[in-house]
Amino acid sequence: MSGPTSSSIRRLAPDPDGATLDDADLISGYAVAPGPHLRANFVTSVDGAVSVAGRSEGLSSRADKRIFAILRMLCDALLVGAGTLRQEQYRALRLDERRRQWRQRQGRPAQPTLVVVSGSLDLDPSQSAFADAPVRPIVLTTADAPVQRRKRLAEVADIVVAGDRTVDLPHGLDQVRALGHQQVLCEGGPLLFGTLTAADAIDELCLTVSPLLAGAGAGRITAGPASAVRTMRLRQVLGDDDGMLMLRYTRDAQPR
Ligand SMILES: NC(=O)c1ccc[n+]([C@@H]2O[C@H](COP(=O)([O-])OP(=O)(O)OC[C@H]3O[C@@H](n4cnc5c(N)ncnc54)[C@H](OP(=O)(O)O)[C@@H]3O)[C@@H](O)[C@H]2O)c1
Structure with a gap:
């Protein structure tokens, strides 16, 4: 199965004007x-x-990848659960020139x-995400x-300890921020996201909706502990020519 291929992105809300967005528009939009x-x-x-088949690739598209890359460029630190690092075979986090x-x-x-968040530390130091990293990664354990x-x-x-048996994520995030990483982008996966939601730590969710019926079997974007329901505000809807939607939700605090 392959996803849509166009990367022309337009704003659908607020204030749709039909114009194709360039990188500067996307940067200011996020x-x-x-x-x-x-x-x-x-x-x-x-x-x-x-x-789809255990990976997110089958859901993605050029437009989604464009936003994905912009969000990486805008963050100080990229937070990912060990399950996603292993399953998606993360390579070194390296932005282009x-x-x-x-x-x-x-x-x-x-x-x-x-x-990287991991309790078991069942991580391969020779995986490119570690071995080829241009900046020494942090492992929260x-x-x-x-x-x-x-x-x-x-x-x-660098190993950072937060919690005894499971990673205390709010405490871990405080430590990451104390190292100078204020703006954190979490790329999942579901268990990490569900645990952060339960801790009411999520300020924003950027969600790409791919026009596919994947069928039964796969999980949702969230898993793990139950949490209180939180209302989010829809700030922006972008779309491409193939029906891919890029949604941006925030909690109450206003983005810039
Ligand atoms: N569609 C998307 O955008 C998207 C994004 C990301 C991932 N995914 C998919 O999600 C699947 C992976 O799911 P997942 O739930 O395994 O991913 P995950 O949340 O990335 O990884 C779970 C692992 O992270 C560690 N972890 C998370 N929270 C922890 C805590 N509080 N304390 C200690 N360890 C913690 C544990 O690692 P240890 O086992 O090492 O202790 C746990 O087994 C893959 O199929 C991937 O393709 C999809």
């Missing part, structure tokens, strides 16, 4: 005010699937920092994490 901010980014099918220069013009480090695995990972990443 800008957030300075200060701590946790944004999650997911893609789903119209029937709510988080994956144009995006590095854009960040440096904003007075930011050229590359964002990868932050627990005090009870296996010592030998921790030692091996410490060769390629």
Whole structure:
């Protein structure tokens, strides 16, 4: 199965004018005010699937990938659960030259920092996400994490401990922010997102809806502990020529 292919993106709400958006438009459309901010980014099918054959690739498109890349460029740190890192075989987080220069013009480090959440530390230090990283990644883990695995990972990443048996995510995020990473982008997956939702830590959700019926089997974008219902505000709807929708929701605090 392949997704839609066009990358022409238009604003559908608010104020649709029919114009095709360039990168500068997208950057201003996704800008957030300075200060701590946790944004999650997911893609789903119209029937709510988080994956096709175990990966998100089958749900994505050129337009979705364009937004995905812009959001990476705008973040200080990229937070990802170990399940997604393993399943999606994350490569090194490395922005291209144009995006590095854009960040440096904003007075930011050229590359964002990868932050991986794992209790088991069942992570491969030779995976490209660690071994080829232009900036040393951070692994958020627990005090009870296996010592030998921790030692091996410490060769390629900075280990930050938050919590004893499971990662205390609010505490972990505080530590990440104390290292200078205020604007955090979470790329999932469902267990990490569900746990952050339960902690009421999510400020924003960027959700791409792909015009596909994926059928039964796959999970939703969220999993894990139950949480109180939170109302989100729809801030922006973008679309491409193939019916892909890029939705931006925030909690009460106003984005820039
Ligand atoms: N459609 C999309 O946009 C999208 C985005 C991301 C992922 N996905 C899909 O989601 C699936 C992966 O789902 P998943 O739920 O396994 O992903 P996940 O949330 O990325 O990973 C779960 C793992 O993260 C670690 N973790 C998360 N919260 C933790 C906490 N509070 N304390 C300790 N460890 C914690 C644990 O790692 P350890 O096991 O190492 O302890 C846990 O097993 C894949 O099929 C992927 O393709 C889709």
